[in-house]
Amino acid sequence: MNNDHIIKCKEVMNHICDTLGEDLNSPTCTSIKKHLDNCPSCQKYYNSISQTIQIYKKYEVKITSETHLKLLDFLGLDDCE
Amino acid sequence: MNENEIIEKAQKGDRAALSKLIKMYEQTVYNFAFKICRDKEKAEHTMQETFLSMVKSINQFSGKSKLSTWLYTVVSNHCLMMVRSNKKHAYTSLDDDDALIDEKNISDWSITPDKITENSELSEILDKAIDKLPPDYRIVFMLRDIQGLSTEETGKAINLTVPAVKSRLHRARAFLRNELNKSFSYEQ
Numbered sequence: 001m002n003n004d005h006i007i008k009c010k011e012v013m014n015h016i017c018d019t020l021g022e023d024l025n026s027p028t029c030t031s032i033k034k035h036l037d038n039c040p041s042c043q044k045y046y047n048s049i050s051q052t053i054q055i056y057k058k059y060e061v062k063i064t065s066e067t068h069l070k071l072l073d074f075l076g077l078d079d080c081e
Numbered sequence: 082m083n084e085n086e087i088i089e090k091a092q093k094g095d096r097a098a099l100s101k102l103i104k105m106y107e108q109t110v111y112n113f114a115f116k117i118c119r120d121k122e123k124a125e126h127t128m129q130e131t132f133l134s135m136v137k138s139i140n141q142f143s144g145k146s147k148l149s150t151w152l153y154t155v156v157s158n159h160c161l162m163m164v165r166s167n168k169k170h171a172y173t174s175l176d177d178d179d180a181l182i183d184e185k186n187i188s189d190w191s192i193t194p195d196k197i198t199e200n201s202e203l204s205e206i207l208d209k210a211i212d213k214l215p216p217d218y219r220i221v222f223m224l225r226d227i228q229g230l231s232t233e234e235t236g237k238a239i240n241l242t243v244p245a246v247k248s249r250l251h252r253a254r255a256f257l258r259n260e261l262n263k264s265f266s267y268e269q
Contacts, residue, residue: 013182014251044187048265051190052227052258059207063111067125071107072100074129075136080100 007018012042016049088148091139099139103132106149110156114230117220119212120213127163131156146234153228154238157220161239164216170216173256175245176266181255210260220245222253 013036015028036042072078082090084105089100110131115124120209136154142151175181192203211219224235225246 010182015229026082042185044189045182048190048262049254049258051192051265052131052254052261055192056207056211056222056257057227059204060108061112061115061124063108063115067111068104068130070125071103071129071132075099075103075132077100077103080097 009039009042012036012039016042016046039048084131084148085144086140088142088144088265092142099136102135102139106152107132107201109149109228110152113156114116114160116211116223116227117157117216118163119208123163127156127159130159134159149228150230150234150238151223153230157224157239161216161220173213175215175218175252175256181252181259183259186259186262186266188262188263188266192265206264210257214256215258218249218253218256221249222257225250226254 002004014030015032069078069081071081086101086106087098087101087218093100107128111124111128114127114131115121118124118127131152135152140150160265214222220239221235221241224230224238225232230238232246232250235241235250241249
């Protein structure tokens with residue numbers, strides 16, 4: 001891996017952080033996609049960023065029925081239950 | 082009855098319709114508030130204040146944006162007020178872009194998102210990581226990546242420019258990824 005490649009990977013990784021979930025059709029994005037197809041290291045980085053988002057999406061803190069009732073009581077809507 | 086019809090009823094003073102709107106959004110608002118405030122009581126308080134704002138201002142809701150987007154704006158600002166009043170917590174600085182992306186630290190992960198549910202050890206890892214993320218970054222990550230607001234909507238909700246949203250999102254993603262990498266990487 002020469003220095004030129006290292007710089008490119010860093011740029012790609014930065015770009016992944018910037019644009020995940022955005023429109024990927026600009027000329028820069030097209031070359032990023034091309035790089036991703038051929039670079040296992042950047043693919044791993046892309047996957048781990050994407051997994052980070054998915055993991056936090058799945059992780060939900062549930063409201064308890066006690067908290068729900070407290071809320072309705074606070075708002076004076078407990079009779080609407 | 083669809084959401085707009087329920088909102089119209091609530092605007093006419095129908096309390097059952099208001100209660101229905103609260104039921105529709107309380108889980109989302111509570112989950113959001115908990116992830117930002119990192120405390121059950123503070124999350125409850127923030128949720129109560131958010132819905133109180135909704136009850137008071139439902140008549141002014143014009144329907145130009147989604148009710149959910151409007152609620153995220155309100156809950157975000159309540160959360161920011163809450164966490165900024167607690168200055169005891171010292172957060173990691175995210176100013177150094179070079180340190181955030183370390184190319185030597187790239188590996189496959191031994192976890193997939195579907196393994197997250199109901200695993201307390203994993204929940205603890207996720208809690209610890211997001212706890213270290215400064216609230217100003219946490220809120221951008223939550224609005225943009227978890228709740229799915231656009232970059233523009235996120236900026237409007239918390240009064241940030243689009244470049245500022247992008248910069249904070251970039252750093253939040255890289256920071257959380259690095260924190261989780263310590264636990265989920267094959268090569269640890």
